[in-house]
Each structure stands twice: as C-alpha cells, then as structure tokens.
Amino acid sequence: MKIAVIVFPGSNCDIDIYEALSSVCGADVDYVSHKQASLAGYDAVMLPGGFSYGDYLRAGAIARFAPVMKAVVKMAHAGQPVFGTCNGFQILTEAGLLPGGLKRNDSQQFICKTVPLEVVNNQTLFTSQYQEHERIALPIAHADGSYYADQATLDELEANHQVVFRYAEENPNGSLRNIAGITNRQGNVLGMMPHPERAVEAILGNTDGRRLFESLLANGSVKVEE
Amino acid sequence: MKQAMTPEEIKEKKPYLDWSLSEDEYNYISEKLLGRLPNYTETGLFSAMWSEHCSYKKSKPVLRLFPNKNARVLQGPGEGAGVVDIDDGQAVVFKAESHNHPTTVEPYQGAATGIGGILRDIFSMGARPVASLDSLHFGELDNNTTRMKVTGTVRGIGDYGNCMGIPTVAGETTFDPCYQGNVLCNAMSVGLMDQKDIQKGKAAGIGNAVMYVGAKTGRDGIHGATFASADFSDENATQRSAVQVGDPFMEKLLLEACLEVITKHPDWLVGIQDMGAAGIVSSSAEMASEGKSGMELDLDLVPQRETGMSAYEIMLSESQERMLLCVNKGHEEDVKKIFDDYDLDAVTIGRITAGHQYVLHHDGQVVCDIPVASLTDDVLEEASEEKKPARITKAEGQPAWRPQITNAEEALRRLLQQSTVADKQCLYQQYDSQVRTCTVVGPGSDAGVIRVRGTKKGLAMTTDGNGRFVYLSPKVGGKIALVEAACNIVAAGAEPLAITDCLNYGDPNDPEIFWELHQSVQGMADACRALDTPVISGNVSLYNENNGHAIHPTPMVGMVGLIKDIDRVVPSFAQHAGDHVYLIGKTADDFAGSELQKMVQGDISGALNDVDLDRIHDNLRHLLSEMQAGHVASAHDLSEGGLGVALSETLFKTDLGMDLDLRDLTAAQLFSETPGRLVVTVPEEQVAVFEKSLGDNAKHIGTVTNTHWLEAHLADAEVNQNVTELQRLWEEALPCQLKSKD
Amino acid sequence: MTKVRIFVTYKPSVFDPQGDTIKKTIHALGHDEVADVQVGKFFDLTIDAQVDQVAKTVKEVAEKLLVNFNMETYTYQVMEEN
Amino acid sequence: MTKVRIFVTYKPSVFDPQGDTIKKTIHALGHDEVADVQVGKFFDLTIDAQVDQVAKTVKEVAEKLLVNFNMETYTYQVMEEN
C-alpha cells in the first residue's frame, strides 16, 4: 500500500504523520506537494495538521483550492482511504468531502492536551483494530475544533454510523454531540480533530493512536460496503 | 518623518538627541570617523546602530565577564545564535531574546513577533528550530491591565509558535508589582543541525549579490531599535503606534525556503542573517563588517509594501519575516527560483564591493557613503558609573527576617495558590507542545525534553530567573539563576551543556542599576565557570522602566542539557509506592526574597546568604550519574515555596502520597528557599548504591505511600494534607485570578 | 473601480460563543443597556469593474471562498464607485 | 431599542497578512478584477436606549473593549431604531 502525505504551505504535522506511518508502522509513504495535480499510484492519502495558508480567512478554506485537491476528491469518490486530522479535517469539510464544519472553540482559545475519546464505530477502515465503545485518549491541539452541522445532518450522521470518535467525559471545544471525528457516508473518508499520529510511541507517553494506522494498513484499500 | 534637513541644520538643531545619539557621539562621528557632517539618512543610521540595542555600548564591558568557551562550544556569542557540539556530527543551536517593550505596548503582536524573531535567529544559523521556551514576568494579577497583558501575551506566543509548528515545551511565568508597567517577555528557541551546515552572518567576495528575501518592507517599528533604548513614560503613549505585525505563515515559508538553500545548496551561499532590530541597516552592515567588505545597495529595489518611503525608513523598518543573504555571483537566479517556489520575494538589492565603504542609493541619489566599520565597530564604548544601592548596604547589616509559622498546613495551602507558584496549565495549554512528535517531557515538569530523532539522544531545556533574589543581592542572585537552571536540567536526567541569557534591567545610566547589572553578571559568570556551562548567546534589554520605576534586575538563564539515552529520562512525579524519598542539599534559613516572605510580609527584604557553587556542582554530578545509571525513579528541584511546595508537586497527577520524617526542620524551614536542592525518589533495590554515591549530601526523609496524603512530621508541627485537595487549590488558583473582577 | 463591503455572519441558528462572551464582558463593564451582541467579519473588495458588473464577482468570490454555507451567510453593500 | 453596527479595521499603515493572502487566493480563482482586499470585524449591538443616547455607550464599549487602539480604529452606524 502506497500512501501520500500532502504538504500544503503551512502544514506542520506532515512530518508527524509521515513518521508515524513510515518509521513506526513500516508503511511506504511519500510527501506530496500541494502543487501536484495527480495522485496516480497512491492507494491512500493523508491530509496533515498544521496551519495551511496560515488559517487566514478560515481554517482549511484556502487549501481546498490547491491543485492536489482535485486528485484528493477523485480518490475519495473512488472509495480509496482519505484521512485528515486537525487542519486536514478542516480541509475535508471545506472541500465538501465531509459534512459540517469546524468553528472556533467555545473557550476562544487554542487548546493542547490529551483528552479521553470513545471509539463509536469500529467498523471502518481506520478503526477496525479498536473495540466498539473502547475508551482511548488522544492529544488535541487546535483553536477551531468545535464541530457544527445542522440537526438534520447530525441525525443523518448518527443514523449512518458516521460518527467514529466522540469526546468522552469532557467536551473540550463545544462540538455538537461531542463529535471528534466522522466519516463520509461510504466510510472511506475520515476526518478527526484529535491527533492519532502524536500517540504512536511509548517514549512520547501514549500509543492509543497507533491502531488507527495499523487498521488502515491491514485493511488496505478494501472498500467498506455501504 | 519630517522633511529631511541639511547636514548643517542637523548640526544646529540636533534632532539626533531625540534619536538617542549623544552630542559627543555625533561630534566624534563627524570629526573623527567621517571628517564631515553626516547627512540626514546617515545620522539616522548612526542613531540606530549606535543605540544600546544594536551596539551594546554600555553592556559590553560587563558581558566580557562571561566565559564562552569549552570543548563543546562550536560558536559563541556574536552570531545569530550559539552552537554546541552534541556528538555524531550534530549540534544544538540556541538563543534567547527579549521583546519587553513591544510586549508591554501591544502584548499580542509584541509577544508574537518576539517568537518570530528568535526563530529567525535559529534558522539563520542553518538549524531547524525544534523547540521554544518563554519566560514571562507580569505585574500582580489584581488588576485588569495585567490580566489583559497575560491573555494577549500568551495568545501571541501561542498563535505564532503553533502556526510555525514549533512546540513550546517549557517556560516560566511570575508575577510581581515591579513588572506592572513594564512586562518582561523573553523567548528562547532551540534548533538542531548537522555541524557541516553552520552558517555565518557574513558578506564577502567582490561582486557577490546581496539578496533580500521574505516579506515586503513597510513602515513597521520605525525607530523600534532606538525606542527600545528609551525609558517609557505614559506621555509617550500616543507615539507608540508603529506596531510590528507578525505573519507566522510567511515565516513558516521563509524557514523552509532558507533551510532548503542552506542544506541543499551550500555552494550558493556566502552568508545569511535575519533582519531584526534596525532591519536592513543592521543586518547588512554587520554582514559586511564580518566579511571585511564594502557594500553597495540600491534601496529602490527593496520590495516595499507602502509608497513614498524615505531611505531612512526603508533602512530602519522592522517589518518582520525578512532575511538578508549574500549569494555567490551567478547563483542569484537559482536562489530566486527556490524562493519563488514558496511564493516569496527574493531580490538582489546590491553587491559586495572592493574597499570598505557602505554606500546606499535611493531615488537616483547617493544617500549614504560611510565606512562600514563606523556603523559596527567604531561605536564608542561607554564606561558607566556604579554605586552600591543604600538598600543593600543597609540590609546586609540587619538581622535576617525569621518567619513565625503557627499553622504549617495553612501556609502550604496558601503558598500553592500564590500566582507565581500556582499551576500554569491554563497558560501553557494554549501552546502546541507536541507538534513534531519529539516532545518527551512537555510543560509542567522541571525541564522540557525533546528527543533527537534517529538517535538515542535527548535535549533538556529550561528558562529560569528570579528578579527578587537579584534585587536583594545581585551577585548571589546571579549565581542562583544558574544553579536553578542547572537543577532543572539535572532533574530531567540531563547533563548541562551551556546557557543563553536575557539581561533585563532598568536604566543603566543610573549608577545603582549599573552596579546591579555588573554584580549580577559577575555572579552568573562565577556560576557558569563552576558548573562548566559557558554563555554561547544572549541578549541585553535595558531601560525597563515605567515612569521612573525600574523592574527588579531580572537576568534570565536559558540552559540546555544533553541526555545520552532518552530511555533514561527521569520524570518529576513520584512513580511507585514504597520508593524512598531523599532530599539532596542542605536546608538553611533562606527566607529573604522567598515566596513565603512575599506572602507574609507583602514585600521582600533582607540579604541573601552566599551559595557554595562547588558543593552544588558536586552534588549535581553525583546525582546525575545515579540517574544515568537508572537508579532514580523521579527528581524534582526545589524553587519558589521550597520543600513544602516541591513535595506537593511531586505527588500531583499521581495517586500516591508520602510519609516523611522532617524532624530536623522547623515548619518555617519547610518553605525556606535554599538553592541547589532537589527531592528524589529511589526504588528500594537502588537505595544502597544511591546512598553510597551521594553520601551525606542526600538525606533520607521518608517513603512514597499509596494513600494520596502528604504526611510530614516537623520539629514543631505536623502536616497531614489530602493531595487531591492540595492539587485542586494549586490548579484553580490561576484560572480564578485571571477572571476579570472589575 | 467599485468598492463593495461583504458582511459574513453565522447563521442565526449557530451559537456564537464570541458574541456571548463579549456581551458578558460589556455587562461587567456596567453597560447593561446592551441587550444583544452579534459578531461578524467584513471584506472590503476594490473591484476593477463598473457597479452593474460587480454582482457576479461578489457572488462568486463570496460563495466559493469567503463564506462557509454550512454555518455562515452573507450580505453585501456597494460602498462607492468611481 | 437601537441597533448599531460598529466596524473595526486596522489603521491604514498596519500590515494585514490576512487580506494579502485572501487577495492572492481570489486571483488564483481567476478574479483578477479584485484589486484590493481589506478585512475587518463588525459588532452589532442592540442597545436598550433611544438613538440620541447610544453614542456614549458605543464610545465606551468600543474604546474600552472592542478596539485595540495600538493598531485598530473604528466607525459605527445606526442600523435601526424602534
């Protein structure tokens, strides 16, 4: 399985996700520039965290126009795995690949800490190695992570099991229905605010994120049935 | 700016006095250096370059006291940042910088651009910044002005550093009335590099290009450099509008582009320097001086954001996110291509010339033609008057203050809620401390620790400074600053390597303040020698005053240590019930300047006892080797609030407790702040070898329990406190004090 | 050249914590007469076109870029023309 | 009740990196006719007072809270009254 990590101007967790996949999980990974128009040859694509275009205007709003995004959309529609964390999640919603959007945190502050999460859906490409309802803890680091969608969309997300991670115990940013991560309807596009790539090595004090990447690698580009 | 005056008008009307150039200096420049009257632009350039901020004309004699070499130092003071060998062909690069005046005026942008500036210093050396630290000192949290300054400053540091993707892994935050009108915001950054990539701020080679890269020039911070050297007063308030705005997104691109040129195309580059204070003039003149070259620049080529800028404004603008490169002739287009790729300006604005003249063209005219050295090397050093303050002589003759503690438990509970002691999580959680996934220990311990990817090594880092101690006894206070930093580094299991510093003082023209500067630097220098931690970089910030009230003299020490085996990092929290608790270092009656004194008396007074540097160094060495051998489970150094606070902190965030026999200490001594002490916990199996190595420098004081109670038996009191409750007081204090009350 | 001002706000159904915080702070300052606060952004665009042609530019720029229709909405106003 | 809109913008000489980046993006989208972009914030205050009394409230709230005079400046406009 060959994986692309997209580098936008202002991405800064690109190295983190690259290393998590490559040195920790032994995957075949490349950095791919935002200017590249094609993702031919890649089986999966990662949109990293950071501040693409400085988060000027809105987080993710400008990155969605990068040349590479057409190829990302194409892969998403083809059912190949597309993953975005933090700024990557914001870009996926701005690009319309995931419903809803991310607002400024209720506290109006950037917040960096490790929070408890519930794995709500372990039937996805990205979560098959977790238990259903398993409690894990992952770091968050964002100022714009408050998930918003209208009631109908929220109901639909729940009905289709598209809510994959929920904040457990405390809601750090004001997300509706404690949503921390969702997939698209087909289940091949996952966006989440927490950073699994920061939790893959014991030396950094947390390995709860590792199974996300291992799930992806184990499932390859197997399509999850709708 | 006013309409340019003729040289004769300048001589007559002396506008340079407002720009902080003295009449003697002006005369020396006209008569000795130029042999003619300087024109308007030249006068402006001299004013900026001869300011304390750029020239260190007052502080230089004092800075010479610092040792700055040892076997590991590859680059000492003088470049963008210092460089230290960490083996395997790698090096660590670090420096600290103050942004006190800009932060006082406009906390958010001041702090943000402070981070931006220090990061440029690191990558201009060819290193990738891997961690930042911040040392903040505010007025008391009893008024909304301080609250807004804290909020703005922390947000500024966070927004810039987070966007850049550089983790902020440690720092310090203190509160004292002396900083009410003049906040201190010192930022430190640490970078990693291969030794082969080390760059210099140097311009040489006749015909080589001087290239300007990065953001466009506007009228930001004009006179910032000279402004930083002039005392604040509230009447000045309206003049302070040339706020420099940070653009971290631009800086992220600049960082990547510069590192690409440096690491991939070393043959293109002669030198590189960031544009900091006094913008283009200081970077270009310093580079030319370093290369012993002449330089000619055409200011019309400088990318500009505003129209109608004068030569003076272009040269002195402090617009952020700009760098100056000296590029081998023929490679200008190559360099430009790389910067184009990042959507950044890269423009050749001049050339290296034969001879030693610094020549500027603007609007078809030569606006400056002076020897390079006259701006950089010929600055008149100033001998300053010194006088020992009467308050110190008086304090030395008086008996020391002895606290009467009738309720030790209450004293401990109150101390944990003092803003300087209380938990800082509500501040540092606004910083991304984990990006780059190398942070092994983030904020909330003694030192921040990052791993060096691809090796077994780690780096520990800390910033420490305590203005109260330095104010009471400058020389001893200077020593304590080093001792505290070293204890924090060793507590993580790291070997102290070297330091950077920010020297924050009041107006040096006041002989008492200069005496404080001199004495405290002497104390720091003595401690640097004793601990073998040379000074490899630093920064001086003088004139920290508001309406004539100086801050406490506050030298900040930024120390970096090396961890040979990252798996042997020692946490600052107790690990297992049954481990033995030791106190390293002897406790004396050290209450002058303590948190306890401030809390009880409302103010500080007295004289400090001297510290035995060799003894402390010896203790730290032995402790470190025990830690490296894996014999120590946790270590935490003692600072504000002494042993009582340190013991509590060792138990916070665990579910453990301690049962301690402290019968040779009084209740008051539980809060004494004798420097150079640590609390360590040692597993039962290691006790014998640990005790043998530390001898009577480590005193067994009890054991770790699994009750989550802190129980201590003192000579004249009992402490029996639920740790959950103590932790709650400690955690809730700062968020509560930060809430607006009026 | 035509100057237009595009106003972007959250849709009424979207909770805006910032407006809320500001209202509370205003009350703390003693201005209880302020009954409600809404916060928005605006973009002043200088467009090299006649006023009758700017509508298309505004619509495209706003709807593609400036506004996130999941939670935001916009209005605009021509400010000056010459 | 009077409704006022307070506009806060950077002072003219202050560098606005956001406006710059947005302009570049608009050009990349093909709208070269957009010659300049300036970004600002606005606050809609509903004030329980007659229109002739709101000036004082606006001045105090803006100057104490909403505007950072180091870099920003403001204007306001009465939107409606009833």
Ligand SMILES: Nc1ncnc2c1ncn2[C@@H]1O[C@H](COP(=O)(O)OP(=O)(O)O)[C@@H](O)[C@H]1O
């Ligand atoms: N402004 C800040 N930025 C980052 N970390 C901070 C800041 N202020 C305090 N901290 C962290 O809080 C903890 C306590 O700080 P401090 O009391 O100064 O430690 P010490 O007394 O051991 O030097 C440390 O881990 C420090 O890194």
Ligand SMILES: [Mg+2]
């Ligand atoms: Mg400490």
